[in-house]
Amino acid sequence: MDFRFTEEQEAFRSEVRSFLEEEIRNGSFEPHCDAWIIDYSPEFTRKVAQRGWIGLTWPKEYGGQGRSFVDRLILTEEMLRYGAPAACHWFADRQIGGGVLAHGTEEQKKELLPKIIKGEAYVGLGMSEPEAGSDLASLKTRAVKDGDDYIIDGQKMWTSGGKYMNYIYLVARTDPTVAKHRGISEFIIEKDLPGVTVVATIDITGSEAWNEVFLDSVRVPKKCLIGAENGGWRQLVTQLDYERSGMERLMGNYPLFEALMKFTKESKRNGESLSEDPLIRSRLAQLHIEFEVGRLHMYRVAMVMDQGRAPNVEAAMSKAYATAFEQRLATVAIEIMGLHGQLTAESKWAPARGLAPHSYLSCQGYSLQAGSSEVLRNIIAMRGLGLPSE
C-alpha cells in the first residue's frame, strides 16, 4: 500500500499545471465546466500534442510515451481542474486509440495512431441510435459488404463533436441473421464522405455538443473495419470500460466547485461570510469528502488498468458514483447561491460566471451517457457481486 505519487508523477503534475496556468494567462481559454466535451480548440489540442500528452500510455513504437494510466489520470485530472478546452482529442485519446491498439491491424495502427497523437484526428463517437440506448446491441445501422468496401446505412445519435470531428467511430450490424450481440462490427470512417450528414442536437444547456449522424449508402473501404467482423460487441464493451474510467465524471464541473468555495468566502450575509455559516460549512465539507472518496475510486480504476485489466466493475462503480457527485455539487452550488443561482453567464449579476445553472442543467445528462447509472449498477451487481439474472 502506498498513497503517494512518485517524484516523477508530482513533477509531471506541476508541469501540466504550469502549462495550463500559462495558457489561461495568455487568454487561450477560460475555465469552463464540461470543457472536455464542449470546448474545442484545434490550437490547444496541437499544443497538448506537442508536449506528447496525447496517447500518453501508448507504446513508443507508435509515437506514444509508454507511460502508466496513473500518469494519464494525473494529466486529465489537471485538464479538468482547469476546465481546459480538450474536446478535439479527448475521445480518441481516451478510448479510440486504445481500441485501435488492441484490435487494429498494423496498417491501421500506423495510420491512425500518429494522427491522433499529433492532434490531427478528431474522432466523434457513433454508438447510440434512436432505438438503441442502454440496449445498444439492438442497433440497426447496417454495414453490408460490397466487393472491397462496406456500404453503411442508418442513423446515430448523441455523437459528440459534430463541429470539429474529422473521423467517426461507429458500430454497425454486419450480420443480421445471428443473435444481436454476435453480428456487430466496429468501424472508423472519415467524416467527409458522400452520404454522411451531421445535424446538431441542441441539448438542455443550449450547447451543440451532440449530434445526429445520418448515414445514407456511405461507401467505406474494408480497411475501416476495426478488429474482427461480427466481433465488435466484445471490443466495444471493453472500450466502454475505458470510456467510463476517467476523471471527467468526477471533475466535469470542478471549476464550479472552486468558484463555489470562492463565492461563499466572498459573499457576506449580515456582515459574515457565507462560509462561516455552520450549515453551509457542513454542506461544503460534505462535498469535499465525497469528492475525495470519488478521487480514490478514480485512482483505483487507473491502478486496475495499469495491471493490464479492463476496469469493468471498477469503472462502472466509479462512473455511477461520480455522476451522482457532480449532480450533488451542482445542486448544492445553485442552492447556496439562492436567487442568484439561476443567473446565466450573460448576466452582470451572475455569481461564479454563471457556472452553476449551466452545471445544474448539464449534469442531468452524464448519469445517462456511457452507461446509465442503472446499467452500471447492473454490472456491479451481476459481474461484481455475482447476483443472478433470473
Place this chain on the structure above:
Amino acid sequence: MDLSLSEEQEMLRKAARDFLTDKCPKTLVKEMEEDEKGYSPQLWQEMAELGWLGLAFPEKYGGSEMQFLDLLILLEEMGRACLPGPFFCTVVLGGLPILDIGSEEQKQEYLPQIADGKAIFTLALTEPSGRYDAAAVEVKAVADGDDYVITGTKLFVPDAHIADCLLCVARTDEQAAPEDGITLFLVDGKSPGIGYTMLKTIASDKLCEVVFDQVRVPKKNILGQLNHGWREVQKIIERAAVAKCCEMVGGMQQVLEMTVDYAKERKQYDRPIGSFQVIQHYCAHMATDVDGSRFCTYQAAWMLSEGLPCTKEAAIAKAWTGDAYRRVLALSHQIHGAIGVTMDHDLHFYTARAQAAAATLGDADFYREIVAREAGL
C-alpha cells in the same frame, strides 16, 4: 499509488479471519453482551499468545514490531467478527499513546503487561457533555504533595469496569486557555475513590460512567507533559477514529457479503430476490459504499502508519465511513426483510455497532467541521 495489501498483510488477514471465525462465533458475541465483564479472559490470553496485543510495539517492550497498518488489518477482522472485549481500548486508546509519549520507565512497565495480556487499559476522556473539544475536559487534577488529586465524572469510558489502568484526561490549569491546561494521567483502576457504573447502550458494549472522588495519583504517573496534553489527546482521537473506521470497514464488508448471499438464496415470486434489479441496485450501492469507505480508511491508515500528517484524511474517513456504514445497514435490512429485525438473525449486531462506531471518537458533523477548516473555509 498502490491500494493493495502486501502478501504478508493478506496472510495476516487470513490468519485473523480464520482465528476469529473459529473463536468468536456470534454465540460468544451474544453471551458477552450479557456477561458482566464483557470479554472472554481465555480468548484474551490466546490473542496475547498470537502476538496481537503487542503487534505494533517494539520488540524490547514485548511486541512484534509490526506496522500500525498491520494492526488495522486486525481491527478490520475484529469489526467483521464483532469481537467483544477491551482490545480496542487497551491497544489503540492505551498502549499506543504510552508508546508515543510515555517515559522510558512507563513504557518498560506498561507495554509488556499489555503485550502479555496481563493488563487492560482504557481512556477516560469524554464527560457528561459528550463532546470531544478541549473545553469539554472539566475533570480536575490538583497537585498535592507528591500526588495529584483527581475529581469529576467521565462518561462513555469503554471497559473501565475491568481496566487495570485508565489514561485519564484532566484539567490541571484552569486559568489557561482550554487547550493549554490539560494533562494525561495513568490511573490505577483499583485506586480508592474510583466508582464505575455500567451504561446500558445500543450495542451492549460496556461503556461506563466513571466517578473520580478525590483519587490520588502519584506525579510520576503523568503521561507526557504537564499542561500540554491536549495535542496528544487530539492525536489519540485522530488515530483511534481511523482505527474505528477499520472496524467499520470490516463490519460493512461482512454485512455486504451476508446480504448478497441472502439475496442469492431467498426466493420470492419463484426466483431469487437477487435477480430483481431493485435488489441488485441496492447491493451495488452497498458495494460502492464499502469500497469508498475502504479506500479513504486505508488512505488515512497508511498516512498514520507512515507518520505523515493526516488531519484532513482522517476526518474524511471517519465522516464518510460512519455515514456509509449506516447506509449499508439500512439497505441490508431492506433486503433481508423481516428476518433481519429479529434477534435470531446476526444483522442486529452490526446495526447496533454501526451506530455506536459512527458516534464515538467524533461523529460526522464533528469531522465535517474539521474538513471545512482544512479546506480553507
